[in-house]
Amino acid sequence: MAKKIILIMALCCVSYYAAIAQTEDEITVIRERNFKGAALYGFMNGGSDLYLEYGFRDLRALEVKYKGQDYSIEIYSMPTAEDAYGIYSQHTFRCITADTLSSYNCLSKFQLQAPVGEKYISIVFSSPSGDLQEGARELLKHYSTPVNITADSIKTVAIPVQFKEMVRPLSGKLKFMRGPLAISNVDSDIENLLKNISNYKVWYLKSGNQGENRVLLLFSDINDKVVVKARLSANTIVSEGKDYIFFGF
Amino acid sequence: MKRRDFFKLVSIGGASLAINPVIKAAESTGFLSQEEKPATNIKDALAVPRTKHSMPGLYPGKVVKCLHDKPVVEGVASEEAAYKMLKEGMLSLTNQKSLKKAWRKFVSPKDIIGLKVNPVAGKILTTSHAVTKSVIKQLEEAGIPRENIVIWDRREMQLTETGYTKENYPGITITGTECQDEKGGYYGNDGKLYAEERVDKNQFFYADVVGEYDAYTIPFMVNGGKESYFTKIVTEKVTKIINLPILKNAGPTTTLCLKNLAYGSVTNTGRLHKNLWHETSAYVCAFAPLRDKVVLNIADGLIGCFDGGPGANPQFICNYNMLLIGSDPVAVDRIGHDVVVKKRIDEGIQTVDKPTASRFIDLARELQLGIGDRNKIEVTEVTCT
Numbered sequence: 112m113a114k115k116i117i118l119i120m121a122l123c124c125v126s127y128y129a130a131i132a133q134t135e136d137e138i139t140v141i142r143e144r145n146f147k148g149a150a151l152y153g154f155m156n157g158g159s160d161l162y163l164e165y166g167f168r169d170l171r172a173l174e175v176k177y178k179g180q181d182y183s184i185e186i187y188s189m190p191t192a193e194d195a196y197g198i199y200s201q202h203t204f205r206c207i208t209a210d211t212l213s214s215y216n217c218l219s220k221f222q223l224q225a226p227v228g229e230k231y232i233s234i235v236f237s238s239p240s241g242d243l244q245e246g247a248r249e250l251l252k253h254y255s256t257p258v259n260i261t262a263d264s265i266k267t268v269a270i271p272v273q274f275k276e277m278v279r280p281l282s283g284k285l286k287f288m289r290g291p292l293a294i295s296n297v298d299s300d301i302e303n304l305l306k307n308i309s310n311y312k313v314w315y316l317k318s319g320n321q322g323e324n325r326v327l328l329l330f331s332d333i334n335d336k337v338v339v340k341a342r343l344s345a346n347t348i349v350s351e352g353k354d355y356i357f358f359g360f
Numbered sequence: 361m362k363r364r365d366f367f368k369l370v371s372i373g374g375a376s377l378a379i380n381p382v383i384k385a386a387e388s389t390g391f392l393s394q395e396e397k398p399a400t401n402i403k404d405a406l407a408v409p410r411t412k413h414s415m416p417g418l419y420p421g422k423v424v425k426c427l428h429d430k431p432v433v434e435g436v437a438s439e440e441a442a443y444k445m446l447k448e449g450m451l452s453l454t455n456q457k458s459l460k461k462a463w464r465k466f467v468s469p470k471d472i473i474g475l476k477v478n479p480v481a482g483k484i485l486t487t488s489h490a491v492t493k494s495v496i497k498q499l500e501e502a503g504i505p506r507e508n509i510v511i512w513d514r515r516e517m518q519l520t521e522t523g524y525t526k527e528n529y530p531g532i533t534i535t536g537t538e539c540q541d542e543k544g545g546y547y548g549n550d551g552k553l554y555a556e557e558r559v560d561k562n563q564f565f566y567a568d569v570v571g572e573y574d575a576y577t578i579p580f581m582v583n584g585g586k587e588s589y590f591t592k593i594v595t596e597k598v599t600k601i602i603n604l605p606i607l608k609n610a611g612p613t614t615t616l617c618l619k620n621l622a623y624g625s626v627t628n629t630g631r632l633h634k635n636l637w638h639e640t641s642a643y644v645c646a647f648a649p650l651r652d653k654v655v656l657n658i659a660d661g662l663i664g665c666f667d668g669g670p671g672a673n674p675q676f677i678c679n680y681n682m683l684l685i686g687s688d689p690v691a692v693d694r695i696g697h698d699v700v701v702k703k704r705i706d707e708g709i710q711t712v713d714k715p716t717a718s719r720f721i722d723l724a725r726e727l728q729l730g731i732g733d734r735n736k737i738e739v740t741e742v743t744c745t
Binding site: 150155156157159201202222235292 | 480481515574576579580611630633668674710
């Protein structure tokens with residue numbers, strides 16, 4: 112039995128890497144650009160600030176032809192898997208399909224996005240056809256698995272336990288933020304709540320239904336937690352710990 | 361628990377909260393901050409006497425909203441529709457029957473006319489070629505020689521990437537401040553950035569914030585320090601500017617006429633985003649090269665966005681199916697801001713418009729660059745089908 116399992120796993124690995132190799136053969140890179148740190152201003156100017164707030168490290172921007180179709184691929188390296196999920200969560204909205212294949216991803220009409228370990232990957236295509244969407248999935252798989260790194264070794268984002276029981280998919284609804292720009296994009300009331308507070312993390316489940324929004328605030332300094340708690344109505348608090356407050360509205 | 365109840369009615373930072381927490385209290389981010397700001401040289405700008413061409417131009421507080429039922433076909437803006445919208449809009453704005461006379465209110469064949477486009481978000485969200493080509497066509501019909509027209513933005517590379525090329529616009533000068541050579545290099549043999557030759561070091565926006573950039577970043581900023589130099593495109597090359605921004609958001613605020621002009625015209629902008637976004641958008645436009653040369657604003661809302669801006673994410677791109685036209689950039693920004701924010705509210709991105717999100721409009725109004733009060737803006741709707 113054990114031998115059979117090992118054999119099946121080996122076959123899976125072989126077919127997985129064979130598929131990636133096959134994909135690679137069919138990709139023609141038309142253009143590749145790289146931007147490090149604040150040089151992101153050269154790629155997207157003012158939009159960079161949001162990425163920099165999440166600690167952006169570098170961007171690999173590719174224009175490729177794959178199976179005869181054009182794709183724009185952006186691979187952002189972030190400091191942590193949380194940050195990759197965070198910047199991803201800022202860009203997901205009304206996904207057609209989301210969180211397929213046991214990972215976080217969001218397919219919209221012209222774009223497939225996913226956080227993969229410490230990277231945020233965006234693949235834009237020109238038409239909402241099924242062929243292009245499938246091509247984007249194959250490209251995502253290809254660029255998710257760099258040379259010499261196995262899929263298993265990629266760190267996945269740790270979603271806080273408070274959200275684990277929430278209705279899937281989480282992509283498009285669960286946001287992660289650690290700075291004022293990101294927060295102002297999602298909910299300016301939270302921005303007010305955290306006024307003059309620094310070094311925090313915010314997980315925000317935007318339900319869209321009143322009473323079903325959930326926010327987890329994590330603090331580096333427990334004094335900050337005390338300050339913020341005083342700003343909240345007590346009956347909104349679902350639970351709290353030494354360094355966190357979980358509340359809903 | 362209702363949203364409005366989740367805060368206690370307490371004072372944060374000494375500010376009493378209003379009943380509705382959404383519009384209460386002072387905010388803390390660069391986009392929304394009203395905190396004490398670094399010193400600038402805005403007084404230098406105000407010391408330069410205004411001219412008859414100074415903002416808000418010929419039609420203060422007047423905005424024409426040109427609507428079309430389907431100006432975008434299969435994701436591409438229609439030049440035919442754009443031409444028609446622009447024509448009707450120009451006639452309405454100027455109250456003329458002749459299109460030539462309408463355009464000649466703003467420009468003459470002696471002018472070198474700069475079309476300030478916005479290609480920063482790439483191919484999928486640039487000032488549409490349909491609008492730009494329509495402007496050029498109507499300028500030519502008004503007797504403006506093609507060689508007197510300049511398409512410009514801050515980055516020549518982005519103009520090329522978005523199709524603003526000699527091939528697509530034969531006979532028209534296409535130029536940017538930041539540029540590369542054929543090999544993709546930013547530096548000449550003398551070790552200087554090519555862009556350095558293209559900035560005017562006698563005219564600058566000073567702000568008491570230091571720009572510090574590494575070697576990767578400096579080609580996109582041109583210089584560090586506390587000065588942001590104006591491009592020679594606006595100080596020397598062109599005599600009139602027609603501003604062609606896009607209807608789009610930037611986080612909770614919007615980037616339209618003023619932002620397109622300000623951030624497109626000066627160097628060393630990295631330092632100006634975080635805490636001086638509103639000030640920069642307004643103040644830079646108060647300097648003579650922009651204040652006295654921008655004669656017309658045509659906000660392209662054929663294809664725009666309601667979130668994810670100022671970059672471009674396909675799921676946030678939408679067709680506003682409109683052009684907003686006016687000589688007054690502040691009035692156009694106010695009306696455009698309301699259009700974008702309404703869309704954001706409709707889409708569930710935000711619940712209300714925060715007054716602080718359009719503070720750049722208030723600042724520009726205080727600098728007498730235009731009319732920012734909704735009640736004082738005359739909006740004329742023109743529908744084209």
